[in-house]
Amino acid sequence: MKLNYKIIWVEDKIDTRPFLSLIDSVKNHLENEFFNVNIDTAEDFDEFKEKYEDSQTYDLIITDLNLNESHGSEVIDFIRDEKHILTEIFFYSANSELSTTKLANSSRITFYQLDGQSYHKELQNSIIEVIDLTIAKFQNIVTMRGMIMQETSSLDLKMEEIVRKQLINPNLEEHITPLLNTIFDNIFANAKEKYERAEERKVKEILRDNVLFNSSQKIFALGAILEIMKEENFAPNYKQDVIEVRNKFAHSELLKNEEGKEYFKVKGEEVYFDKDLCKKIRRDLNDYIKKINAIENKINPTE
Structure with a gap:
């Protein structure tokens, strides 16, 4: 799971008002957790299979038992037996046969028996519980570290491309020249320091070195360019x-700590790793993705 959360919902009444309302509620819940949400729908097994073959990347599959001429078990058997994928599945029905339905593989499936007049609200709450469970499974240090590295690297590349294009933009030459002079002064200062360190021929010093036009230089350049663009x-x-x-x-x-809570030690400060921190990280990454994409679109309006 990255910043995107994809669901496919298989239900023969999916276009009716109660289910459209359910979809909106589920989408709103995920957006409040700062995920980019995509909910595909299908009315039967054949439509599900077609859409799944086109995408094949879902974080949750929701399916009813009875689907017109097809059956929800076909959806599950296709995923488990043919594709051999353990995607989380929410399997529901008002039919009492749900619990006795034979499946190729019952692991990571939540069975839900619809009951009562307010079953749409109950169904919504149960689906959201499963979604929160899937989110919690991925809020561990290894997965979050991987997501942060990937998304930040993607943003770094976008930022670098913006800087490269604007530094050689002839329409901005008057404003870019002072910026370039500052960049070259910074690079010269770094290069001079590196040269002096290299002269000492100390291996440990050299091994710590970074590229001259490093991440800090790019961020500085981006900030100056944004101001030139009046952004x-x-x-x-x-x-x-x-x-x-x-x-x-x-x-x-x-x-x-002694209570088993996980935290980072950063400059003597304890930064706790929990769902609130994960939520903030997703929010911030999504915010800067939107900002950088907006600048990209202004620079490349026809791309």
Whole structure:
């Protein structure tokens, strides 16, 4: 799971008002957890199979037992027996046969028996419980570290492309020249320091070195370019909200206190790793993805 959460919902009444309302509620819940949500729908097994073959990347499959001329068990058997994938599945029905339905594999399936007049509300609550469970499974240090590294690397590439294009944009030459002079001064200062360190011929010093035009230089350049473009300069906050968080996850050790709660030790401060931190990380990453995409679209309006 990354910043995206994909669901496919198989239900022969999916286009009716109660189910459209259910879909909206589920989508709103995930968006409040700062996921980018995509909910595909299908009315029977054949439509499900066609859509699944096109995508094949879902975090949750929701299916009714009775699907017109087909059956919800076909959906499950296709996923488990033919595709051999253990995607989380929510399997529901008002039919008492649900619990006795034979399946190729019953692991990671939530069975839900519809009951009572307000079953749509009960169904909604039960689906959201399963979604929260799937989110919780992925809110561990290894998965979050991988997601942060991937999304931050993607943002770094976008940011670098914006900087590269604008530094050679002839329409901005008057404003870019002072910026380039500052960049070259910074690079010269770094290069001079590196040269002096290299002269000492100390292996440990050289092994710690970074590329001259490093991440800090790119963020500085991006901020200056945003101001030249008269856009919000989010570069300083990006450094704090994304780069520093990435560095914490990359280089800080995960520890546990006496109560078993996980935390990072960062400059003597205990930063607790919990669902609130994960939610904030998703929110911040999504916020900067939107900001950087908006700048990209202004620079490349026809792409």
